[in-house]
Amino acid sequence: MLFGQLNADIFTLFSGSNRHLYEHVLVKIYEDFFRSDLRFPTQSEVVSLIYERLGHSAELWREDETPVTFDQVVTGRGRRIRRRSLEIADTGASSEAMVRARHIYIRLLATGWLEETRYGLKVTVDMPPGAMRLAEFLCALREGMSEQLGGLVVQVRNELEALQVNARDNALGLHKAARDAASFGRYLRSVLSALREVDRQVLASDSIGRRLRHYFEDFVERVLLQDYAVITTTSHPYRFRHRIFAALDALEDSVLDIGVLTDAYLEARLAKDLPAARDIVFDDLSKIRRVFQRIEEAFERIQQHRARLETRLRNTVRYAGRRSGSFLMRSEPLLLQLDKLQESHGRTLGIPGPLEPRQSPLSPFLLARSRNARAPIVSGILLLPSAEPLRELRKRLEREHLDRLTVTSEQVSRFVERRVPPFGETEAANFWIDTIDDFLAFEALRLAVAASGDTPEDVHQLVAHLRESFSFQRSDGADVDNAWLACNGFRVQRKDDRVTLEGHDHAK
Structure with missing residues (x-):
């Protein structure tokens, strides 16, 4: 709060x-x-x-x-x-x-x-x-309200390209890239807000001197020479836009990179579990894409405000002398002389020839049109666009793949129970591995046996669950060496004849 x-x-x-x-x-x-x-x-x-x-x-x-x-x-x-x-x-x-x-x-x-x-x-x-x-x-x-964020676009591009080179070591760079993209969006808003503030100050000025001071001090020095110069040179919105979109597409299409980023987010404690970490990864990718997809409208508005202020500055300088009174002082004697000349001749002065008098058109089409009545809002059914089957299939396969990589303690217990008889003892070198699920369960078992004080919390929870029914002892003689992996050997002893049921697996 x-x-x-x-x-x-x-x-x-x-x-x-x-x-x-x-x-x-x-x-x-x-x-x-x-x-x-x-x-x-x-x-x-x-x-x-x-x-x-x-x-x-x-x-x-x-x-x-x-x-x-x-x-x-x-x-x-x-x-x-x-x-x-x-x-x-x-x-x-x-x-x-x-x-x-x-x-x-x-x-x-x-x-x-x-x-x-x-x-x-x-x-x-x-x-x-x-x-x-x-x-x-x-x-x-x-x-000063103008943030000097000239290298944000370059930073976002470098962080995304570093993920393509080594996603595991540079995983947290994606989270920083999302923050940098949001900062660049706020930077464009600050430039647009500065232009609007200069426009309001110019309109509220009661003299030519104050208006010109706002133009040159606020608009030219603070906005044009600082903020606008930055976003049109080193941080131009379209400079690395294509490469940023290409990097985002490559990351979203790579299931392996998404899995590595999810694990890194979970290790950095940005989320409490794997599904939440995966959601944060996709949310960061979406943030970067939304910012660079919507910069066209913001940049167009900045260009419109800049052009309008430059036109007002040009008109202010152009007509500044006419408001000072010198024009009236010069024109008054001339008009008096014309009046005297007209009275002396007794007729209206004019230019002979076929010229017709100028008339102002009063057409009804030049008048402002009346506002039409607003149509009432009628409630109805909103037609949402249908989901793409190929994209939904890819998302489902990605979720199933990540769920399969999450090995639970019940899966490990069932794996060991099938290979160690009740109240018996078996070497890990004699464990057979037939499927990928068996390999993942054996890998989780190996990490639990080799657990130490600096291991992750989920490994400690797995060790505490397995020690209720099994005991482990490292074996220097029989090492594990098969078609799946090679590691140090260990011995598993079963304390009871308990059988873990399939329904106890909360991940299924």
């Missing part, structure tokens, strides 16, 4: 009239102490930093808040903050700034942005994880 990780009053810091000052101080504290260095500042260091920020931004303080006053910020035997004893310093202003600094520090503690930690007699200040993520987001906003 969001508010389970954050203080209930964490956003109230920015609800008052001093929100700009709090934002300025909080970002400075985060950048100096918690963003990149593993520093553990004391109370006096934090308050000293707030005091310095107040000196640089004293105009941001508003008197709406009543400062909290207390004699000493540090507790216990902490060292007081000493003011610099300068002859030119204003003692009253310094005391007032110190009271404000202590008030800001207490507000940061009360709203959950900072917390105090005691190590013996030493008290240090730390920032909670949730507040640290919010502070990082504030720093990103101050540094």
